[in-house]
Amino acid sequence: MSNFTNQVVFITGAGAGIGRATALAFVKAGAKAVVADINETNGNQTVELIRAANGDAIFIACDVAIPQQIEAAIQQTVDTYGRLDIGINNAGIGGRFARLLEQTPNDFDQMMAINVGGVFYGMQAQIRQMLNQPENGHAERGKIVNVSSIAGVRGMAMGAPYSASKHAVIGLTKTAALEYARKNIRINAICPVYTHSAMVDELIQAAPIMEERMRKVIPIGRLGQPEEIAQAILWLCSDENALFTGQALQMDGGLTAG
Numbered sequence: 001m002s003n004f005t006n007q008v009v010f011i012t013g014a015g016a017g018i019g020r021a022t023a024l025a026f027v028k029a030g031a032k033a034v035v036a037d038i039n040e041t042n043g044n045q046t047v048e049l050i051r052a053a054n055g056d057a058i059f060i061a062c063d064v065a066i067p068q069q070i071e072a073a074i075q076q077t078v079d080t081y082g083r084l085d086i087g088i089n090n091a092g093i094g095g096r097f098a099r100l101l102e103q104t105p106n107d108f109d110q111m112m113a114i115n116v117g118g119v120f121y122g123m124q125a126q127i128r129q130m131l132n133q134p135e136n137g138h139a140e141r142g143k144i145v146n147v148s149s150i151a152g153v154r155g156m157a158m159g160a161p162y163s164a165s166k167h168a169v170i171g172l173t174k175t176a177a178l179e180y181a182r183k184n185i186r187i188n189a190i191c192p193v194y195t196h197s198a199m200v201d202e203l204i205q206a207a208p209i210m211e212e213r214m215r216k217v218i219p220i221g222r223l224g225q226p227e228e229i230a231q232a233i234l235w236l237c238s239d240e241n242a243l244f245t246g247q248a249l250q251m252d253g254g255l256t257a258g
């Protein structure tokens with residue numbers, strides 16, 4: 001397993017699902033975690049789980065759609081832990097399950113503000129900090145992983161704004177990776193298939209038939225688990241993967257192979 005001892009990781013949307021699993025996995029691998037989320041109760045719960053396992057973490061309330069709040073959260077991270085080694089831009093919403101013509105301007109704007117704005121402003125604040133700090137004895141100045149989706153590489157019926165937002169995350173990732181490669185900052189995206197988290201489990205609860213439908217289209221015959229996605233995020237951030245930047249890694253149980 002990769003060793004992240006003394007590295008500081010900032011994770012948005014870490015109050016639940018993939019973000020929480022990622023925070024727990026980084027701390028288990030030696031990192032100090034900043035749990036950023038709009039949901040204070042859930043964010044604090046993640047920190048409690050980390051501390052119960054003797055890990056080091058703080059919670060910062062932050063709406064990723066508001067650039068000033070991400071800037072302030074990165075500043076608080078540096079005030080607390082002295083630096084920032086890893087940024088995980090994971091916070092996101094699933095939006096309304098509806099056809100294109102039924103999606104409203106508000107549905108579209110909210111999706112873009114959170115799923116795209118959160119990654120854009122997150123990277124700006126993180127890269128600014130990474131460029132301004134000494135290299136911490138690591139071969140790399142910083143690592144960023146943006147959470148896209150399988151809907152970022154293919155269409156998703158009933159989720160046009162979501163699919164558009166996740167395609168945008170990959171464009172942002174590739175472009176930022178090109179711009180900061182020579183500065184020793186690696187930036188990748190991850191594209192998970194349907195994964196058991198509040199986002200998907202609520203959809204399944206509302207329409208139980210959905211689980212069977214999801215399973216049917218995934219060649220391995222099951223949905224992902226947040227812990228599996230977390231492990232891939234750690235792998236992307238590991239210093240042993242220094243050649244890997246500007247990629248969108250598909251974790252899809254074989255879905256896009258066919």
Ligand SMILES: NC(=O)c1ccc[n+]([C@@H]2O[C@H](COP(=O)([O-])OP(=O)(O)OC[C@H]3O[C@@H](n4cnc5c(N)ncnc54)[C@H](O)[C@@H]3O)[C@@H](O)[C@H]2O)c1
Nearest residue numbers: 013015016017018038063064091092149194195197198199
């Ligand atoms: N679950 C899946 O099937 C799946 C598949 C592919 C990609 N993803 C992506 O993974 C990421 C995490 O989703 P999840 O499945 O863990 O969902 P989740 O709903 O369990 O967790 C999302 C977290 O983001 C937080 N959040 C939402 N809006 C925010 C905002 N404006 N500012 C700060 N925090 C905010 C929520 O409070 C929550 O804690 C999302 O970007 C999602 O699009 C999920």
